[in-house]
Amino acid sequence: MPDAGSSAPRRVTLIGSTGSIGTQGLDVIAAAPDRFEVAGLSGGSNTALLARQAVATGAGAVGSATASTDELAEAIATAARQAGVQAPSPQLYSGPTAAAEVAAWEGADVVLNGITGSIGLAPTLAALQAGHLLALANKESLIVGGSLVKQAAAPGQLVPVDSEHSALAQALRSGSAAEVRRLVLTASGGPFRGRTRDQLATVTPAEALAHPTWDMGRVVTTNSASMVNKALEVIEAHLLFDVPLGDIDVVVHPQSIVHSMVEFTDGSTIAQASPPSMLLPIALGIGWPHRVPGAAAAVDWTRAATWTFEPLDEDAFGAVRLAKQAAASSTTHMAVYNAANEEAVEAFHAGRIGFTDIVDTVRAAVEDYDPAAVLGGESLSLTALAAAEDWARAAARRRWGAAPTGRPAGGL
């Protein structure tokens, strides 16, 4: 882990460097060269962008889930030629284990995990086991891994990047754990705020991707529309901050300026507010515990503004209640919840199922899942999680008649 008092730039590895979090992470690093430099990069299928990033940053390690090392070296050579510079020769990694290998690479102080999905669990564990500070955007790895991830993390080694959890971590600096009464996570409400369940049945993928306040990757944007994102975030907060599920609430705040709040036992509420931008939580995550001056724009108090708060409609959006039930059921139920959701989101975008079928699929998987039958007594382990995920993906896919092919390569 980096020395919090050191003035040397922190060496940051970006897992999922070609995605929304990853590219914003690179922007944060480029804007603060006195504080950060790039150590490693890992991407999925966008090899050309990964190669351009490798040339621009001089990263020491580069991994691709899809390109071979020869293809990656060729892409880097091409990108260097196009940029008119000499090609760098980083250590190259390829295939399903590349992200975890780059996450463990010893040339880093900090790993920003911005992969999407439970496939991020291996790099999360690899970064922690390598002793790096982990700035975690990939909430799925914590939610699925649960106590496996918590046990792998030394005190202070895991810093949340998710905007709500970054807000909570900041607000929690104001009091001791014993003084916390409850956590309140804000939700934008997504593009379908105010719709009834019947109205949700006919919405399209394009409508689901039209998030009102955040520009993010496809899966998290879809999850915001279904409230699965908020459901995952409630469990994420429970795991990060050791607050009971019953003391974590959700409130809809369409402006996405207040990113979450902590209510203390004396009736005080501390909220964190800033215009919606991930630059701030990313910068704080990789710079933790230090703030990065100028990381993002602050609220402009000279302009009139209205911030509103309303209760979550749990009849139309049942994902949060369902996740609380699942998390309380067994240590592998959230792996089932998440895997069923990942499959259903893909099926929704492929036009195989409707929007409300997403949460209905998750609900059926969570309700039908019997850990004793599926795991045969295996306690929480990577093997058990893989079996739970396999079961959930197959159960989900059966609903729309797809073959029960397994998890994504490189996953659990």
Ligand SMILES: NC(=O)C1=CN([C@@H]2O[C@H](COP(=O)(O)OP(=O)(O)OC[C@H]3O[C@@H](n4cnc5c(N)ncnc54)[C@H](OP(=O)(O)O)[C@@H]3O)[C@@H](O)[C@H]2O)C=CC1
């Ligand atoms: N975007 C945001 O503002 C926020 C995101 N988050 C969380 O951060 C995480 C990332 O989200 P986001 O950046 O939006 O997602 P994106 O879809 O934009 O990016 C995902 C990244 O993961 C890479 N990737 C995908 N599959 C694989 C794989 N099998 N092996 C290796 N790399 C892979 C992609 O590579 P490629 O593109 O090259 O295929 C890409 O770099 C999610 O967990 C999300 O919930 C949390 C808060 C805010």
Ligand SMILES: CC(=O)[C@@H](O)[C@H](O)COP(=O)(O)O
């Ligand atoms: C930016 C971020 O942290 C996202 O997870 C965001 O929370 C999504 O917005 P919703 O509140 O609509 O889920």
Ligand SMILES: [Mn+2]
């Ligand atoms: Mn969030």
